[in-house]
Amino acid sequence: MKSALAGVGLWRKAIAADFPGIDDPDPERQGQALFRRGRFRMRAGDLEAAVADFDRAIELLPDFADAVSSRAECLDMQGKSDAARPDYEHARRLWAAHRTGAPDRSYLWRQQGRLSFEVESYELALERIKTGALPHAAVGNALLALGRPAEALRAYERALKIKEKDSALLAMRGEALSLLGRYRQAVASFTVSLRHNHKAPETLSGRAVAHAAMGNIGKANADWRRQLALLPERQAAARACVLLRLADWAAALPELERAIEAHPDDPYWRLYRLTALRRLGRLGDAAAAAADGPWPAPLFALLAGKTNAEMVLAAATTEGRRIEALFQLERYKDVVETAPPALIEYAAARNELSRR
Numbered sequence: 001m002k003s004a005l006a007g008v009g010l011w012r013k014a015i016a017a018d019f020p021g022i023d024d025p026d027p028e029r030q031g032q033a034l035f036r037r038g039r040f041r042m043r044a045g046d047l048e049a050a051v052a053d054f055d056r057a058i059e060l061l062p063d064f065a066d067a068v069s070s071r072a073e074c075l076d077m078q079g080k081s082d083a084a085r086p087d088y089e090h091a092r093r094l095w096a097a098h099r100t101g102a103p104d105r106s107y108l109w110r111q112q113g114r115l116s117f118e119v120e121s122y123e124l125a126l127e128r129i130k131t132g133a134l135p136h137a138a139v140g141n142a143l144l145a146l147g148r149p150a151e152a153l154r155a156y157e158r159a160l161k162i163k164e165k166d167s168a169l170l171a172m173r174g175e176a177l178s179l180l181g182r183y184r185q186a187v188a189s190f191t192v193s194l195r196h197n198h199k200a201p202e203t204l205s206g207r208a209v210a211h212a213a214m215g216n217i218g219k220a221n222a223d224w225r226r227q228l229a230l231l232p233e234r235q236a237a238a239r240a241c242v243l244l245r246l247a248d249w250a251a252a253l254p255e256l257e258r259a260i261e262a263h264p265d266d267p268y269w270r271l272y273r274l275t276a277l278r279r280l281g282r283l284g285d286a287a288a289a290a291a292d293g294p295w296p297a298p299l300f301a302l303l304a305g306k307t308n309a310e311m312v313l314a315a316a317t318t319e320g321r322r323i324e325a326l327f328q329l330e331r332y333k334d335v336v337e338t339a340p341p342a343l344i345e346y347a348a349a350r351n352e353l354s355r356r
Contacts, residue, residue: 031061032146038070047074065094102344104227104241106175106202133159137169144172149179167196171203178210178341186210201230201238208245213341217350221246224347236262240272245347247355249276271296274303275328295321299328 019040021033038053054071057064072087140155153176159169170193177186190207194200208223228242236258243252256273263269277284284303298315301307302325309329316322320343326334327345335349 027060031057031064031067034060035064035067035070038067042070042074042077047078050074063094065091068094101342102238102241103235104201104231104238104245105205105342106171133162133166133169136162137172140172140176144176144179147179149176152176153180165196167193167200167203170196171200171206174203174206174210178206178213181213183210183214187214199230201227204230205242209342209347212347212350215350217347217354220347221351237269240269241344244272244276244344245351247279247348247351249279252276253280267296267300271299271303274300278303296324299324302328 019033019037021029022037024030024033034053034057038050038057041047041050041053051071051074054067054074057067058071061067068087069091072084072091075081075084075087136155136159140152140159143149143155144152153173156169156173156176160166160173163169170189174186174189174193177183177189187207187210190203190210193203194207197203204223204227208220208227211217211220211223224242224245228239231239231242233239236255240252240255240259243255253273253276256269256276259266259269260273274284295315295317298307298312302309302312312325312329313322316325319338319340323335323339323343323345326338327349330352332349332352335345336353339346339349341347
């Protein structure tokens, strides 16, 4: 029993010893560090100090849903349930507004949140486990989801020294290289991965994105068609995404209708269905399919003829929303020049331009 308690003490000391980034001038890094320290203080029972850390993290990163939710938990633990309730609701709204990655892409992009706590946990595991590729890979995955591809790449390289032919690690290294804009190297990593596992839909998707980013839309389309052939019929949402990237509106339409049945609360499937109908010259009732909330409601209004380009672009408050607006306005050249290559709209715009 004594040794077990000593182990817990060492674990807490290791966690508490350092929170890199607390004084970092970058709001993202400082906010994540404050969140990690707040979580530690929360587990240690220092709830007031934890709330103070979460408050500062939220001030730096107003959309940090995990920090908002953790603040609510602290208030609840202090018996302040009425004060916690608005925070819980705010966190739910923030999570709902966060659009996860397309279902035809790697599982990594379909996660929500900044994953700060996951990075901390796996880094602690690395201190305790000196062999094995798993902790390195896990750190890499969390860092990549946090938008830190250079650090993620180093983690994958360490893992690959242990398991040099692991197809999943090679694929994730390709994703990191792609985010760094090193597309040729990304394609090479994806290709080696596919030699070890040629029936990997998400790896084909990653290579296709890298090909498209280099302007090789023919090679990208070939990979997306191979991916489509590997996706089972039950994965309508993923199949719809691949067909949207190909700008194959006729084939996408039935898959989109099945995706709407499976995910009736996601407005994007209705939006993409209207997009496909209009690209096919068939009018759809945008007013009947409209969504609530700040976004993507303006896009439905645009398709229904109830707003104009200037107003919908003004409502597009993030990079992703601006790209979605530009695509619906059929400003394909602007999409290709400004969108991240992994977006559905980027590939669809490249394919539309290639046919002109």
